Structure formats: C-alpha cells, structure tokens
Amino acid sequence: MSTKAVYGGGPRGWLVALALLAPTFAAAGVFLYYPAVRALEMGFYRTRFFGSQRTFVGLDNYAQLLTDPGFQLSVGVTVAFAAVVVVGVMAISLPIAYWIHEVESGTTYYMLATIWPYALPSTVASVILLYLLHPSLGIGTAWLATIGIDFNWFRYGWAAFTLITLVAVWNQIGYNVIFMLAAIHSLPESLTESAVLDGVSRTRRLLWIYVPLISPTLLFLLIMNTIYAFFGTFAIIDITTGGRPGGVTNIIIYDLYRNAFEFDNHGIASAQSVILFVVVGLLMFAQLKYTDRYTHYGT
Amino acid sequence: MGSNQTRRGFIGTTTAVGVGALAGCLGDDDAEDDDSGGTGNGDDGGDDTVELGDEDADHEIVVWHGMGGGLGEAFEEIAGEFEDENVRLSLQYQGSYRDVLNNTFAAQGTDDFPDVVQIARYETRQVLDSGFFQPVENVLPDDYPVDDFLPALTNYFTVDDTLQSLPFNNSNAIGYYNRTMLEDAGLDPDDAPDTLETVREYGAACVDEGLCDYAITWPNHMWFIENWYALQGETLFDNGNGREDFASTINLDQGPGLEVHEWWYDLNQNDLFLDPGEEAWGEATDAFLNEEAPIMINTTAQVRGVVNDADFEAETMFHPTIGDRVGTPIGGGSFWVDDDLDDDKVDAVGSFISHMTDTDQQIFWHQQTGYYPVRQSGLDALEDEGWFEENPQFRTAVDQLQNTEPTAATAGAMIGDSHEIRSTVQEASYDVIESGEFDSRLGQAREDCEQILENYRADVE
Structure with a gap:
C-alpha cells in the first residue's frame, strides 16, 4: 500500500490528517500557545491580588525593566551563569563519559556513580549542598576555612555564584554522560581498532575522532543544557541563595518567580518571561545556525 | 498552579x-x-x-x-x-x-x-x-x-x-542575652546593655575573651529598622506611617536609618555581626542557643523556645536603642x-x-x-x-508594650506591597553593611520603594 493510499487525496484525506493531528494541536494550543499569548497580553498590565485586579500600562513594564539596573544585572548574571554551566557541564561530562567507555572493569559501577546525581531532584541536591556548604553550619565550609578560603556565600558574591554553579553542574552531569556514552558506544568498533593500530593517543582519539562523530549529540546536549541553565535551575536558587547577595545569583527565571508570586505582580513577571523567551530564542537560533556548520550528521 | x-x-x-x-x-x-x-x-x-x-x-x-x-x-x-x-x-x-x-x-x-x-x-x-x-x-x-x-x-x-x-x-521585638557568658566575661549581667553602643561593647568583650565568635545576631528584617525608628519616635514611612494616607516614601537614608546602618556596618566589618539570613528567625535563635553570640534581637515569640532549650542562663531585655525609648510597634x-x-x-x-x-x-x-x-x-x-515574677523572660515584651507612647511611629507602618518593600530594604541593608555606601545605596532603596508605593497607590486608589 502506498503512502498516498493511506492518506488519500481530496477532502477526506485532509480530514483524516486533521483528526490525527488534532490532539497534538489541542495540547500545544492549550498548554503552550494560549498561555504564551496570555503572557504577552499580561505584560501590558500591572496586576494585583493574583491578577484579580489589573491596570493597563502599555509598554511601561518593559520600559521599567530595561532601565532597571537590577534587571540589567539579572540578565548579565543569567547569561554568565548559563555560559559557565553549559561549558562546565560538557567539559566535565565528556572526559567522564570517555573514561567510562574506555575502562576495562567496573563500568557499571562507574556509570551508576556518575548518573545517580541526576536521579536526585535538583531541590534535594540543593538542600544537601546547602547544608554541606552553609556558611556557618557546613562541614565543607569548615574544611575550606582550614585552607584559608572564607566560603561565606551569604556575604560574597563570588562564593554564591560558585555555589549555584557547582550545584547546577553537578546535578546535570549524569544526564550528559548518559547521552555521550550512548553516542560513543554507537560508534563502530572498527574505527577504534584502526585508530589504535595507527597509534593515535587516547586524548587525540577523543578530540579528533569521537567528538566530531558524536557532534549531533553534543549539539543536542548544548541546547538541552542551555535550556536547563535558563529554566531548570530555579529550584537551586530558591533553596540556596534566593538571588543574594546583591543580586549576583538573581537569574531571570528566579526574579520572574519572585515578581509573580512573592511580589504579586504578574504583569511585570509576564514582561520578563517575554524578554526571557526572546533571549533564549535568539540564543537557540544562533547555536543551531552556528554549530550546524560543524555538526556531522553522517552522509 | x-x-x-x-x-x-x-x-x-x-x-x-x-x-x-x-x-x-x-x-x-x-x-x-x-x-x-x-x-x-x-x-x-x-x-x-x-x-x-x-x-x-x-x-x-x-x-x-x-x-x-x-x-x-x-x-x-x-x-x-x-x-x-x-x-x-x-x-x-x-x-x-x-x-x-x-x-x-x-x-x-x-x-x-x-x-x-x-x-x-x-x-x-x-x-x-x-x-x-x-x-x-x-x-x-x-x-x-x-x-x-x-x-x-x-x-x-x-x-x-x-x-x-x-x-x-x-x-514585639526584644533583646535576649546570655547571662552566663556576660558573667564569664567579667561584665555586670544585671546592667543589661540597652543601647547600640553598649551592645557592641558587651558583645565585643565576650568575643575578646574568646567566649564566642560574634557580638550579636538578629534576622535581617525591616521590622527591626521600624523598631529603631519607633524607639526614636520617628515614622519609617511618611503620611503617619501610611495610616493617614497612602505612604509615598520611606525615610531610610537619614536619621535612625542612617545611624543604625552605620552601627551595623561597623559590626559587620569587625566580624561582630552574625548574619543568620534574611527573615531567618529560627536560625538566629539557633545561633544564640549555640552560644555563637551573647546577644540577640528577635521576636518575643521565641521566648518559650529559648527558655526551654538554652544550656545557659538566658535573659531578655528591652530592644536596644539608638538613644530614646518612645516605644515599640506591634x-x-x-x-x-x-x-x-x-x-x-x-x-x-x-x-x-x-x-x-x-x-x-x-x-x-x-x-x-x-x-x-x-x-x-x-x-x-x-x-x-505571679507568672511574670517566676518567669521574668516573659515580662519584657509586656513591659515594652506598656511603656509605649501611642504615636504614629509606634503604631507601626501600614503599607501596600509589603513583601517587595521589605525585600528591597533588606537587600539594601545587606549591600550597605558590606560596602559602606550609605547615601547612595540607601538612597537607591528609598527611590525603589517610592516607585513601588506610587504604583500601589495608582492601582488601588
């Protein structure tokens, strides 16, 4: 039976196609597009009492945000945080995945040890690290103090930023390792054999042979990690620093939450979400566009 | 949601x-x-x-x-x-x-x-x-x-x-002190420190004796700033602390606000202030109970917990003041x-x-x-x-209440968007006790609060 026969031609075929697509459209419409349109609309209002009262303010919310030094800092911090997290996660995960691939025995245990942090919800990971690295209660902080590092992230911006980056990276390594490992495993054994016969060193084998070949997976991870850094790290901030000190950990997604649910202004939060959407959208576009040239999809 | x-x-x-x-x-x-x-x-x-x-x-x-x-x-x-x-x-x-x-x-x-x-x-x-x-x-x-x-x-x-x-x-907010530790430091525990100056003096003496790491702790909460204003008989917000009409500004960067932040900055720069966290009532009490600081300012709602759990003689005292004692807000x-x-x-x-x-x-x-x-x-x-004779720690809040002159300052602020105002003020306090940029940072917080108050009025009125 040909494809044409299944979908048919003419109006009936269209109806079948529509019926099959309807659930997807409905779900996307209700859960993605409708809220997106509402957010866009709400960005033009200042709201109170959980949105039960609102005042039209036009582009005021955007003007207020763009001229607010706090929000400017928030954008800068968000981008810096995302860059460090994405680079950090991938730079650490790649060698780990490779080592697990190369190791002769105990592979399963290494894999488990690497992947379990991912099984931990980021809230739990945050709580654990919060108490390990608490400025006055943490055992980790006490150790650091013995070598002269005052890791007081209540006080020092660098410490707070390091803390949230640490939690975010640690929590995301497992996810990356799974994909990288699967990608490396799927490469033909003959490739490795010929490389070994040619005397290619381990490091070169990883960087010059495997990385180009698993580049589609790396691109996928780049995008997933970016989304994670922008959106998935809310809980970490909420549990640990709360955006402090001085706003250096106040990433947009957290600031937005605070505006909406702590400060009871859904309008400004909606405007922030629109800005966030634009930023991430542009970033995705750039990533896809730029990395496409270097991504090898096979022939 | x-x-x-x-x-x-x-x-x-x-x-x-x-x-x-x-x-x-x-x-x-x-x-x-x-x-x-x-x-x-x-x-x-x-x-x-x-x-x-x-x-x-x-x-x-x-x-x-x-x-x-x-x-x-x-x-x-x-x-x-x-x-x-x-x-x-x-x-x-x-x-x-x-x-x-x-x-x-x-x-x-x-x-x-x-x-x-x-x-x-x-x-x-x-x-x-x-x-x-x-x-x-x-x-x-x-x-x-x-x-x-x-x-x-x-x-x-x-x-x-x-x-x-x-x-x-x-x-209301009261002071707590570790009587045992003050005695060990050779201080007179019956003469409880009730000014910013003496609090620092007593606390620092305990630190110098090696009895503790910090002089004092309290949760970073705007309530305490409001207290310092009320004690001086000044309102934190204008328009009668927001009771006669919508408040339009906060008097943060002058008078008591400035004095308190200068004192607080000095404590912090000399590692005498233990920061339990923002609005961290319980953590402050934990630190006091762990004898990390001999003095704490906190709500009287902590008295029962402190009395039950202290391994030392815990006493309460009036909220330390800059100088005057007009009263404390509820x-x-x-x-x-x-x-x-x-x-x-x-x-x-x-x-x-x-x-x-x-x-x-x-x-x-x-x-x-x-x-x-x-x-x-x-x-x-x-x-x-005779409850208060037997349990003097419970008496302080009542005494403070009864010694409060009813004024707009001691009645307490009534403002819209209090979460955002509070967060704005508390974040500014944190910044100021690190940087010492009193005028610019507190001034910025005042302006931010003015914007918040103005928006609130515009929307609600």
Whole structure:
C-alpha cells in the first residue's frame, strides 16, 4: 500500500490528517500557545491580588525593566551563569563519559556513580549542598576555612555564584554522560581498532575522532543544557541563595518567580518571561545556525 | 498552579520526601516565619493539615495559618479545645507568613479559599485593599468584649472605624542575652546593655575573651529598622506611617536609618555581626542557643523556645536603642474572615475566633510561646498569679508594650506591597553593611520603594 493510499487525496484525506493531528494541536494550543499569548497580553498590565485586579500600562513594564539596573544585572548574571554551566557541564561530562567507555572493569559501577546525581531532584541536591556548604553550619565550609578560603556565600558574591554553579553542574552531569556514552558506544568498533593500530593517543582519539562523530549529540546536549541553565535551575536558587547577595545569583527565571508570586505582580513577571523567551530564542537560533556548520550528521 | 500549592510549597514537599531522613537534623521548616520561627529543634511531624472534630459535623471551617514547629503545636492545642459538635476544623499550615499571603491570593475565586486566615500585620494594607475579606466585626458575637483587647492592637487593626481583623498572636521585638557568658566575661549581667553602643561593647568583650565568635545576631528584617525608628519616635514611612494616607516614601537614608546602618556596618566589618539570613528567625535563635553570640534581637515569640532549650542562663531585655525609648510597634498576626463566607457558617466562624482569643486560651498561648496575651484580662490574670515574677523572660515584651507612647511611629507602618518593600530594604541593608555606601545605596532603596508605593497607590486608589 502506498503512502498516498493511506492518506488519500481530496477532502477526506485532509480530514483524516486533521483528526490525527488534532490532539497534538489541542495540547500545544492549550498548554503552550494560549498561555504564551496570555503572557504577552499580561505584560501590558500591572496586576494585583493574583491578577484579580489589573491596570493597563502599555509598554511601561518593559520600559521599567530595561532601565532597571537590577534587571540589567539579572540578565548579565543569567547569561554568565548559563555560559559557565553549559561549558562546565560538557567539559566535565565528556572526559567522564570517555573514561567510562574506555575502562576495562567496573563500568557499571562507574556509570551508576556518575548518573545517580541526576536521579536526585535538583531541590534535594540543593538542600544537601546547602547544608554541606552553609556558611556557618557546613562541614565543607569548615574544611575550606582550614585552607584559608572564607566560603561565606551569604556575604560574597563570588562564593554564591560558585555555589549555584557547582550545584547546577553537578546535578546535570549524569544526564550528559548518559547521552555521550550512548553516542560513543554507537560508534563502530572498527574505527577504534584502526585508530589504535595507527597509534593515535587516547586524548587525540577523543578530540579528533569521537567528538566530531558524536557532534549531533553534543549539539543536542548544548541546547538541552542551555535550556536547563535558563529554566531548570530555579529550584537551586530558591533553596540556596534566593538571588543574594546583591543580586549576583538573581537569574531571570528566579526574579520572574519572585515578581509573580512573592511580589504579586504578574504583569511585570509576564514582561520578563517575554524578554526571557526572546533571549533564549535568539540564543537557540544562533547555536543551531552556528554549530550546524560543524555538526556531522553522517552522509 | 494548585491554589494552595505554590511553587515553593511544591518544592518543599518534594524536598521533604527526598530528604526525609535528613529532616531531623535540619531544623524546622518554619525557620522563615515572620515573628515566629521554630526554635530549631521542634519536630514538624510532617503533616501540614490537622482535622479536628466530628466528620459528620454540619460545617467545616478551613483555617490557614503560618504557625510551625512548637508554635504550631500550641496553635493546634488551643484550636483542639474548641468544642462545638456542629463544627469540624481543618487547620492548614501554609508555611511562612509570606507563603500564607501568597497562597491566599492564589486561592481567591476558587473553592479552596479558606474561611479564616492568619495574616501578618505587615500585610494588613494589601489584604484590606484586596477586598477578599470582610471586617471581622461582622462575624463576632454581639456581646464580644472588644474593649478587653489591648488598645495598641485594636488601634492597629481598626481602619475606617471598623475592626477589620481579630488580633490573635501578637509580639514585639526584644533583646535576649546570655547571662552566663556576660558573667564569664567579667561584665555586670544585671546592667543589661540597652543601647547600640553598649551592645557592641558587651558583645565585643565576650568575643575578646574568646567566649564566642560574634557580638550579636538578629534576622535581617525591616521590622527591626521600624523598631529603631519607633524607639526614636520617628515614622519609617511618611503620611503617619501610611495610616493617614497612602505612604509615598520611606525615610531610610537619614536619621535612625542612617545611624543604625552605620552601627551595623561597623559590626559587620569587625566580624561582630552574625548574619543568620534574611527573615531567618529560627536560625538566629539557633545561633544564640549555640552560644555563637551573647546577644540577640528577635521576636518575643521565641521566648518559650529559648527558655526551654538554652544550656545557659538566658535573659531578655528591652530592644536596644539608638538613644530614646518612645516605644515599640506591634508584630505578629491577626485573623481575617472570608468575604464570601456562607451565611450559615458566620456564627461558627465567629465563635471559633472568639475561642482562639478568649482569655484562658490567650494565657495558655502566651505561656507556650512568648506572644503576649491580646487581652487585658489575660495580662491581669498572669500578673495576679505571679507568672511574670517566676518567669521574668516573659515580662519584657509586656513591659515594652506598656511603656509605649501611642504615636504614629509606634503604631507601626501600614503599607501596600509589603513583601517587595521589605525585600528591597533588606537587600539594601545587606549591600550597605558590606560596602559602606550609605547615601547612595540607601538612597537607591528609598527611590525603589517610592516607585513601588506610587504604583500601589495608582492601582488601588
């Protein structure tokens, strides 16, 4: 039976196609597009009492945000945080995945040890690290103090930023390792054999042979990690620093939450979400566009 | 988003499930409660909803509150004494006062909206303007002795000549000190330090003796700034602290605000100030109990916990002041009643909140927590039975209350968007005690607050 026969031609075929697509459209419409349109609309209002009262303010919310030094800092911090997290996660995960691939025995245990942090919800990971690295209660902080590092992230911006980056990276390594490992495993054994016969060193084998070949997976991870850094790290901030000190950990997604649910202004939060959407959208576009040239999809 | 389940609530739950085993050593969930805070060793018990009474009762009253840990247990105990076979109670712990308000606003217009909510006094303006509540006068029994309530409280919660909400748990901020440690440092413990200057002196003496690491601790909360203003007889906000008309500015970068931040900066730069965290009532108490600092400023609601858990002689004293002592504003919360309350539930709700504020219950509540009784008859009874002589730590808040001159400054601020104002001020305090940029940073916070207040007025008026 040909494809044409299944979908048919003419109006009936269209109806079948529509019926099959309807659930997807409905779900996307209700859960993605409708809220997106509402957010866009709400960005033009200042709201109170959980949105039960609102005042039209036009582009005021955007003007207020763009001229607010706090929000400017928030954008800068968000981008810096995302860059460090994405680079950090991938730079650490790649060698780990490779080592697990190369190791002769105990592979399963290494894999488990690497992947379990991912099984931990980021809230739990945050709580654990919060108490390990608490400025006055943490055992980790006490150790650091013995070598002269005052890791007081209540006080020092660098410490707070390091803390949230640490939690975010640690929590995301497992996810990356799974994909990288699967990608490396799927490469033909003959490739490795010929490389070994040619005397290619381990490091070169990883960087010059495997990385180009698993580049589609790396691109996928780049995008997933970016989304994670922008959106998935809310809980970490909420549990640990709360955006402090001085706003250096106040990433947009957290600031937005605070505006909406702590400060009871859904309008400004909606405007922030629109800005966030634009930023991430542009970033995705750039990533896809730029990395496409270097991504090898096979022939 | 579920009506009574904010994101934070969800995270809390997930976390609680995930690290249940850790919970025992992590202290209370309610560490962030305004004016309450756990004492650090209470057990949450895990269940945030407590159902009391007969399942077949005619009415169910849903009560949302912010009392966790030991305060929550006392709260449930008092509510448990309410005997009405027609009424079943559902007491639902929402988290901090901030959470209570956020959840309440989120539940508006749904079936989950509670009948009675315990709300922090800071949020009075917003709650009033939301229109989600009716004056508590409407549901109180006709013979209810409102006259017996302490005037400072009824004054605060009376707006437009109407008693809007019923004071239930009320406090003020007091000083705590470690008598044993002061003695060990060779200081005179009977001469409790009651000025910023002497607090620093006493605290630093203990640090110099190697008895502790810090001189003093208190949670970073705007309430304390407000206290320092009230003690000097100055209002923190204009327009009579926001009571005569909408407040339009905060006097943060001058007068007491400036002086306190200069003192605070000096403490911080000399590593004498222990920062327990923002609005971290419980953590401050933990640090004091662990003898990390000999002096603490905190709500009187911590007295019971401190007295029970201190391994040293813990005493209380007046809130340290810059110089004057005009008075201290009230803290704590009150009960608000749903505007859409079913007619047939009005009497039940009225008698429930009457019960919670009845003299005997308020005496018990005071003794279990440290909140002062909201009624004069409660104070008198405690006085007569010699309670305060035997338990002098409980007396400080009452003395402060009775020595307070009623002025706009000591009445306490009533402002809109109090969460954002508070966060703005508290963040500025943190920045200033690090940087020492008093004028520019406090000035910026003032401007930010002015914008927030202006927007609030524009939207609500």
